[in-house]
Amino acid sequence: MDEGKFLKVYANLPLSLRNEIVLVLPDKGPITWNAAYIEVKNKTELGELILRKLDDLKII
Secondary structure, three states, X not given: OOHHHHHHHHHOOOXXXXXXXXXXXXXXXXXXXXXXXXXXXXXXXXHHHHHHHHHHOOOO
């Protein structure tokens, strides 16, 4: 997945929105923008899943 697209969207978010839920995963629960950023930046399996889901939902 394209980490760059996510980082561009994240960088343009107001700081107050970064604590808002962006995605709810059935087995992981709610994911905030900040949590997503940490997972994506660390290139975890969860980060890859988050990128795929956000892309599917046309959020990034």
